[in-house]
Amino acid sequence: xxxxxxxxxxxxxxxxxxxxxxxxxxxAGADLDWMAGQLRxxxxxxxxxxxxxxxxxSYRAAPHVQSVTACDLSNEMLQAVxxxxxxxxxxxxxxxxxxxxxxxxxxxCFDIAATRFSAHHWTRFDQGLREAARVLKPGGMFxxxxxxxxxxxxxxxxxxxxxLLRDPSHVRNYGLVEWAGALARAGFAVAEVRTSRVWLxxxxxxxxxxxxxxxxxxxxxxxxxxxxxxRCHFEIGADSSFxxxxxxxxxxxxxxxx
Numbered sequence: 001x002x003x004x005x006x007x008x009x010x011x012x013x014x015x016x017x018x019x020x021x022x023x024x025x026x027x028a029g030a031d032l033d034w035m036a037g038q039l040r041x042x043x044x045x046x047x048x049x050x051x052x053x054x055x056x057x058s059y060r061a062a063p064h065v066q067s068v069t070a071c072d073l074s075n076e077m078l079q080a081v082x083x084x085x086x087x088x089x090x091x092x093x094x095x096x097x098x099x100x101x102x103x104x105x106x107x108x109c110f111d112i113a114a115t116r117f118s119a120h121h122w123t124r125f126d127q128g129l130r131e132a133a134r135v136l137k138p139g140g141m142f143x144x145x146x147x148x149x150x151x152x153x154x155x156x157x158x159x160x161x162x163x164l165l166r167d168p169s170h171v172r173n174y175g176l177v178e179w180a181g182a183l184a185r186a187g188f189a190v191a192e193v194r195t196s197r198v199w200l201x202x203x204x205x206x207x208x209x210x211x212x213x214x215x216x217x218x219x220x221x222x223x224x225x226x227x228x229x230x231r232c233h234f235e236i237g238a239d240s241s242f243x244x245x246x247x248x249x250x251x252x253x254x255x256x257x258x
Contacts, residue, residue, distance in 0.1 A: 030196065031145045031248055032060050035114060038143055038250060039064035045111035050100050050132060051118025055081035055093075061114065062090040069110070071098040100128040105135045112136075114143040120163070120173045129186035136253045142188060148195065148247035149175040150233060158230045159244075162222055165215045166206055179249060188251035195247055202240040 035057060039045070045065040049058045052070035058081060062068050070081050070093060078095040085093040098104050100115075101124050113132045122128040132142055147163070149156045149172070156175070163170040174182070176193065183190055206216050223231075223240040234242040 029198065031116070031246065032056060034194070034248055035116070035143050035145065036060045036064065038141065039112070042112065046109070047112040047114060048103075048105070048110045048132075048135060050103075050113060050115040050128075051121065052081060052095075053077060053116075053118065055084055057114050057116045058093050059084065059088065059090060062093050065112065066092065068093045069105075070095045071100070071103065073097065073099055100131055103131045103135050107134055108137045108140075110135050110137065110140065112141045112143070116145040117147065119144065119146045121169050121171055123171060125172070125174070126182050126185060129182050129188070133187045133253050138253055138255045140253045142183075142249075142251040142253065144179075144247070144249040144251070146247060147173040148245040149173045149178070150245055151175040151177065154227070154229060155233050158222065158226060158234075162219045165219050165222075166211050167209045174247075176247060179247060183249070183251050187254050189254060190249060190251050192250035193247070194249075195245065197243045197245055200242055200244050202237075202242075205241075 039047070039061055042065055046067045047061050047065045047069070049055070049061065049068060049070045052058055052072045054077065055070055058068045058070040062085070068090075070078065072078050072081075072095075075097055078097060081093070082095050085091075096104070100118070100122055113136050115132070119125065119128065136142065147159075149159060159173060160170075163173065176195075180190055202220075206219070211219075220240045223236050223242070226234075226236060230236070234244075236242045
């Protein structure tokens, strides 16, 4: 049977939709507070949540904007988002199944785009950013939060290895230089950059993705045998829990861009 990357992503996340809605790591955080703060004063805006997952950006954005379009590859995720928005009385959120690389919307139809912990799954990173730019109006705001590569090759290799073992749909956590270059190529100007860290408790991190035991053991082996530079940077605990570097970006689509 042919397996595309999109089918792998949908297969990984669909069965875990409720787990991602309920996930404490995803449901709260200073990054969500930051995103919500950027949306204040945009009551008339139409926002697209790209790769919405459990819908946490959509839930926080809905009270601040006119409408939210939550997009994801997984129909199960979108059903969970629909159920949650109904429970919370968020009537201005609609869902749409879509790939970030082929967003089914016309040019310049949104005022704001947002994506959170999704870009590391995109097969064609630059194409995804170009699509975000295409559907945004000139001058539109793009809010991004994702895991971040520490840039140093030793640290980067370790991070990408454990991420892929945990989740076969993982593509890459990008570094600041990579983000800045890709956004510029897509027609964005970076207006704000923040970096932070999030603690990932190992058992819940792997359980959320239903990581097979053989892969769990492989991650634990890499964590236990990592050199001191890696162990110190990620602050790897005795139970293999660790800190993930994150990046928060606010970018603006050029006024002259189509």
